[in-house]
Amino acid sequence: MATIFDKIIAGEIPCAKVYEDDHFLAFLDVRPVNTGHTLVIPKQPQSYIFDLDNNTYTNLMALTKKIACHLKEKLDCKRVCMTVIGWEVPHVHVHLIPTNEIKELPLNGPNVKQATIEELSKVAEKLQGL
Known part of the structure; x- marks a missing residue:
């Protein structure tokens, strides 16, 4: 089944393009965290x-x-933050979010908790051996 991004690539759904070449497309998010997302x-x-x-x-x-540097320059923000979540649409997409301070990002929601060093150590032990 075609995703919304497949339809955007095919031109079936309009988008506000920021960049396009033969292999990639960059466009503004219709649900922006901040202007220029x-x-x-x-x-x-x-x-x-x-x-x-x-x-x-x-x-x-x-x-x-390259696009993040362009956004930072053109939108005069302090940083462009990047996230790849991967659940919303089953098509790889990188979010670039222009920001001026951390409180503009949803990092303190109800699912974020403070881990103890013991909890972190158990996970770190499991991940050893890379």
């Missing part, structure tokens, strides 16, 4: 960012950096 997507559908081939992943990150 941009999504950067590969045109080739893939639902999970870490399933991208290395070349596509590297090119996506390089383009994301």
Whole structure:
């Protein structure tokens, strides 16, 4: 089933384009956290960012950096924050959110908790051996 991003890529749904080439598209989010909130997507559908081939992943990150620097300059913000969540639409997309302070980001919601060092140590032990 085609996702909303597939339909945007195909031109079936309009978008406010920030950038486009043969492999990637960047456009303004219709539900922006802040003005200039941009999504950067590969045109080739893939639902999970870490399933991208290395070349596509590297090119996506390089383009994301280029667009973030452009947003920062044009929108005169202090930072452009990046997030990849991966659940909203099953098509890889990077969120670039222009910000001037941390309180503009939803990092203190009801699902965020303070972990103890013991909890963190147990998880860190499980993750050893990379």
